Amino acid sequence: MKKIISFILSLILLFSLCSCQNGGESEETIPHEDTTPADYTEIRVAVLNGTTGFGIAPLFCDIKNGKELNFSAKIDFYADATLVAPLVIGESVDIAAVPTNLAAVLYNKTKGAIEVLAVNTLGVLYLIENGESVTSLADLEGKTVYLPGSGSNPEYVLKTLLELSGLSDKVTLDYTYATPDELTAALASGKAGIGVIPEPKVTAATTKNSSLRIALDFSKEWKALTGTELVQGCLIGRKEFIDAHPVAVANFLKAYEGSVNTLNSNAEAAAKAVVEAGIAANESLVKNALPRCNITYLVGDGMKSSLNEFWGALFAQVPSSIGGAIPDEKIFG
Numbered sequence: 065m066k067k068i069i070s071f072i073l074s075l076i077l078l079f080s081l082c083s084c085q086n087g088g089e090s091e092e093t094i095p096h097e098d099t100t101p102a103d104y105t106e107i108r109v110a111v112l113n114g115t116t117g118f119g120i121a122p123l124f125c126d127i128k129n130g131k132e133l134n135f136s137a138k139i140d141f142y143a144d145a146t147l148v149a150p151l152v153i154g155e156s157v158d159i160a161a162v163p164t165n166l167a168a169v170l171y172n173k174t175k176g177a178i179e180v181l182a183v184n185t186l187g188v189l190y191l192i193e194n195g196e197s198v199t200s201l202a203d204l205e206g207k208t209v210y211l212p213g214s215g216s217n218p219e220y221v222l223k224t225l226l227e228l229s230g231l232s233d234k235v236t237l238d239y240t241y242a243t244p245d246e247l248t249a250a251l252a253s254g255k256a257g258i259g260v261i262p263e264p265k266v267t268a269a270t271t272k273n274s275s276l277r278i279a280l281d282f283s284k285e286w287k288a289l290t291g292t293e294l295v296q297g298c299l300i301g302r303k304e305f306i307d308a309h310p311v312a313v314a315n316f317l318k319a320y321e322g323s324v325n326t327l328n329s330n331a332e333a334a335a336k337a338v339v340e341a342g343i344a345a346n347e348s349l350v351k352n353a354l355p356r357c358n359i360t361y362l363v364g365d366g367m368k369s370s371l372n373e374f375w376g377a378l379f380a381q382v383p384s385s386i387g388g389a390i391p392d393e394k395i396f397g
Contacts, residue, residue: 102134103312109139110160116297121337123323135315158305172387179397185297186358187283188262198279208236210259212244218260224377228289264353292373321361
């Protein structure tokens, strides 16, 4: 016992001497080398303008302004999903932010070569009315609803909601206006009375025409009918790249999650970042639209169940909208 005590006292004396030699600093004040793993293989990232790209805006600004990170990424923005799909298929990008139905299409086209990493945008679709006649889906019976072209999420989501509500043959769908911008202008000018558009187009339209109002929030309607979140945007990655550079991808995703948290915690700073990134031109518009943009970072079981429900519903309406088949579980890695 005495030997043990003597040994302990000797150790204490030794540590005391070391402390004196280090100027009296405690161990906690001695700087330690950062051991966080890093992989600086450049990650080529493709992002759509609009809400699907909002979440990455603070991270884009960090990279642009030279913030030190434990990964390297080149982020490019694109005006339309049809420009991003060929880049994914041609392996010209490693990670992309795309609509959730396109993720399924690309998984099927590449025979399982892509993987969903996270849901980054929940529901952003709203039914806008110039008037006060619509307060529920049932009120759409006998009415004409304008959609921004055919073959996109607004059409698929509305058709699913109508089907689940027993209204499929009781509502007229009009595709006169081919894009969200055209429909937004038509709603603002009064040429269209009822239409489905996403944020931030909703804020743009209601700002220009005070007679317009949000009649239905499709996120709430979807959850009430399916019990899951309406998921409209996600991050996907090439499996080959993910397998070859797991550290780089993990670091990027952690930074992306932090970027989303930054966006959601400070609307004014978020609006500045979105404009600085070139995703939108008007800070005030972005700031007012953000609460309805539902930017998120959803992974795990919540992501899987919501995506499977969404893909299943779209497949039941238009199988081609997700590439002709519901993705198997391998799409989640």
